[in-house]
Amino acid sequence: MERGMYMRHKEAVIIGAGPAGLKAAKSLCEAGASVTIIDRNKDLGGQLTKQTHKFFGSEKQYASVRGIEILKILLNDLLEYGTQCEILNETSVVGLYHDKVIACVKDDKFFKIKAESIIIATGASEKSIPFENNDLPGIYAAGAVQTLMNQYGVKPGDKVLMVGSGNIGLIVSYQLMQAGVEVVKLVEAAPSISGYLVHASKIQRLGVDILTQTSIKRAIGKEQVEKVELWNLDETWQGMEGSEQTLEVDTVCISVGLAPLTELLMQVGAEVMYVRELGGNVPKIDHRYQTTVKGVYACGDVCGIEEASSAMVEGALSGIHAAFDLGYTIDDEKRKVKALKEELKFLRSGPHAAKIRAGYNKLGVMI
Amino acid sequence: MDNKNVIICRCSDVTMEELYDLFDKGYTSFEELKRIKRVGMGPCQANTCGKMVQWELAKYLNKPLEDVKFQNYRPFTLGVKLNAIKEASEDEDES
Numbered sequence: 107m108e109r110g111m112y113m114r115h116k117e118a119v120i121i122g123a124g125p126a127g128l129k130a131a132k133s134l135c136e137a138g139a140s141v142t143i144i145d146r147n148k149d150l151g152g153q154l155t156k157q158t159h160k161f162f163g164s165e166k167q168y169a170s171v172r173g174i175e176i177l178k179i180l181l182n183d184l185l186e187y188g189t190q191c192e193i194l195n196e197t198s199v200v201g202l203y204h205d206k207v208i209a210c211v212k213d214d215k216f217f218k219i220k221a222e223s224i225i226i227a228t229g230a231s232e233k234s235i236p237f238e239n240n241d242l243p244g245i246y247a248a249g250a251v252q253t254l255m256n257q258y259g260v261k262p263g264d265k266v267l268m269v270g271s272g273n274i275g276l277i278v279s280y281q282l283m284q285a286g287v288e289v290v291k292l293v294e295a296a297p298s299i300s301g302y303l304v305h306a307s308k309i310q311r312l313g314v315d316i317l318t319q320t321s322i323k324r325a326i327g328k329e330q331v332e333k334v335e336l337w338n339l340d341e342t343w344q345g346m347e348g349s350e351q352t353l354e355v356d357t358v359c360i361s362v363g364l365a366p367l368t369e370l371l372m373q374v375g376a377e378v379m380y381v382r383e384l385g386g387n388v389p390k391i392d393h394r395y396q397t398t399v400k401g402v403y404a405c406g407d408v409c410g411i412e413e414a415s416s417a418m419v420e421g422a423l424s425g426i427h428a429a430f431d432l433g434y435t436i437d438d439e440k441r442k443v444k445a446l447k448e449e450l451k452f453l454r455s456g457p458h459a460a461k462i463r464a465g466y467n468k469l470g471v472m473i
Numbered sequence: 474m475d476n477k478n479v480i481i482c483r484c485s486d487v488t489m490e491e492l493y494d495l496f497d498k499g500y501t502s503f504e505e506l507k508r509i510k511r512v513g514m515g516p517c518q519a520n521t522c523g524k525m526v527q528w529e530l531a532k533y534l535n536k537p538l539e540d541v542k543f544q545n546y547r548p549f550t551l552g553v554k555l556n557a558i559k560e561a562s563e564d565e566d567e568s
Contacts, residue, residue, distance in 0.1 A: 113565070201548030209548060216557040231520040236489055236529075241480045323474065345474070365524055372546040380539045386524065387543055 116142045116192075118428055119208060119221040121199050121370060124152020125414040126406025126421035127227035128180040133425025134225075135187040137434040142219065143191065144210065146198045149257075151177040152229055153414065156252040159277055162302070163415035163453055173414065180418075202374040206401060223401050223428045226371055227421060230364035230385065230407040235269070238324030244331030248278045248361035255285055263357030267334050268292040269322055275361035276305035282359075283312055290355050293320040295339055295362075302458065322358065323350060331356055366408045374399055383465030384410030391471060395424035396431075403428050410465055412454075419450045481529070482522040484515020492526065496533045503527070503544040516551070519544055 118134045120127045123145035134141045149155050157173020168176045184191050194212060201209035208219040232247040234240075246254075246262055248270070254260040266287055268279045271294035279289045289309065297319050299306045310316060319339045326333040338349035365386040368378050376397035378387040388410050395403045405424040406417035423446050426436055436442065454462050479489035487510050495506055503519075503526060506512050512526060513519030519526075523544060530541045 198551050200551050200553055203548070211551065211553055211557065214554060214557055216553055216561040218561075231517075233524050234521050236479045236481060236525055238475055238478045241483060324478075365520070367520065369518060369520075369546040369550055373548055373550075380543070382538060 113207075114217065114219045116140065116219050116221050117432065118142070118223045118225070119144065119219060120225045120227060121202075121208070122152065122227035122229055122406070122408075123147075123150035123193070123195070124227060124229050124406060124417065125154055125176070125180070126229075126408075126417040126424075127152070127225065128177075128184065129418045129421030130225045130227060130403075130405060130425035130428070131191055132180070132183050133422050134429050135184065135191050137426070137429035137432075137436045139223075139429050139432055139434055141187075141191045142194060142221075144194045144197050144199055144208070146196065148196050150181060150193065150195060153249070154180075156249075156256040157414070158256045158281065161415060163413060164449060166449055167415035167418055167453065169415075176414075199370060202370045204375050204399065206374075223432050224374075224403070225421075225424055225428055226374075226389075226397075226402065226404045226408055227406045227417075227424075228367040228370060228408045229417075230366050230411055232360070233363045233365050234360055235321070235362050237322045239327070240325065242325050242327050242331050243329065244327070244356055245325060245358045245360065248274050248359050251278055251357075251359050252281070255281060261285060261287060262359070263355075264288060265290050265355040266357040266359050267322065267336075267353060267355045268359050268361060270294060270361035270363070271296075271299045271301055271306065271316060271318075272361060272363060273301035273305060274364075275359075276301045276309060278359060278361060279309045279314060280305070280312075283309070283314075287357075289314045290353055291336070292316045293322065293336055294318045295321045295343060321345065325358060326352075331358055334358060364407065364411045366410065368408060371397060371402075371404060371408065374402055376402060376404070379469060381410070381465045381468050383461045383468065388465075388469060390469065393471065394427040395420065396427065401428075401431065410462065410469075412459075412462055416450060416453045419446050419453065422446055423450075481525050482510075482512040482515065484513075484517050484522075485511040487512045487522070489529070492529060493533070496530070501530060501534060502542060503530070504542075507544060513544055518546070518550055 117140040119142045123143050131141045154173045154177040163169045197212040206221045251262050323335045323337040325331050337345040368387045371389045376399045377390045389397045389404045403424045405420035476490035531538045
């Protein structure tokens with residue numbers, strides 16, 4: 107590190123370079139602000155780096171374009187701003203303090219950044235479930251399977267049990283089959299399939315059985331998973347003795363939902379609230395995406411688990427608001443904000459988004 | 474289910490059985506559990522086990538999830554080598 111670089115001063119810092127963070131960066135750059143994007147991974151893009159499937163949602167948010175292609179568009183958009191948009195990849199934010207000091211580690215070097223404005227777009231982490239021998243090799247979270255397969259071209263196993271029928275579970279099942287992996291069964295603890303029926307039908311047509319009100323009781327194996335035991339759940343979600351069935355699989359893929367990654371928000375002192383419908387603790391944001399800490403904004407999945415399309419719109423909006431608060435004039439600001447808000451409303455209008463609407467309602471955020 | 478073989482916190486190797494033993498002893502908040510058993514204090518910082526502990530606590534206390542307080546987060550989120558901090562602070566002194 108160069109001398110005097112211990113505390114760097116930056117105008118706007120975005121933590122997390124997923125769909126929300128990259129769109130926020132674009133809004134800020136457009137307004138004329140200097141932006142620093144921090145991401146702990148080598149490749150920017152968050153979940154987009156492994157989303158080989160085509161998006162739903164709206165045309166403005168790249169419906170029918172593959173996630174990995176959307177990522178190229180978002181990165182390309184930022185390239186034109188040159189050094190106005192600094193990228194710190196493979197950099198972990200290890201601490202966030204009230205005075206907007208960001209403690210970072212990159213290549214084993216420790217340094218701090220003092221920012222005027224911070225946008226937290228850290229996304230979410232995968233949830234897990236407890237079952238016997240859940241530490242056996244061969245048990246993965248769905249995101250890990252996607253990373254292995256879609257990003258690095260590594261086959262996770264040959265015979266998979268998928269746990270969870272949300273969109274990720276359904277899409278990853280299909281991607282596993284495309285990679286020549288057998289999806290032996292898909293189990294869902296709830297009484298009905300929770301993802302889009304179009305995704306579910308696709309894998310059902312290919313012969314995958316989806317069992318509802320069923321969960322994994324235990325994994326069996328010496329060095330790695332060799333078998334799994336499933337059981338039926340009663341209406342209180344408890345496993346029923348005597349309902350067990352055994353399957354031969356070498357891989358278990360857990361896809362039971364996501365939880366917002368709010369640790370940095372909590373460190374900085376932003377108030378959070380537990381909203382079940384949004385996936386767990388979420389920051390109390392105002393209609394301009396500002397948290398209870400002035401100058402600290404949040405957008406994307408960290409504010410509630412949704413689709414990447416909504417994350418992109420939220421990112422764009424929070425970038426505009428942050429730029430305005432930094433003193434920049436944004437051309438046509440009112441019209442832009444209005445259009446983005448309408449876009450978001452449309453994305454959250456379907457029956458599948460009822461939960462999201464209920465969640466934001468609880469949080470007291472108008473959507 | 475044999476709770477001895479159910480891992481709740483994989484960073485610190487805490488089982489479901491150990492967790493329930495602590496519940497029975499009266500440790501029924503995340504903050505207490507983490508101080509006693511280091512659950513949630515490893516590299517994942519409760520991002521994997523936290524939700525499971527919260528769920529089990531809700532079941533044990535017969536409370537809705539909303540009423541089970543989650544743990545507090547403090548810096549640092551990752552292990553940082555002392556040498557890195559030392560080098561950085563030397564740089565700060567000189568600049």
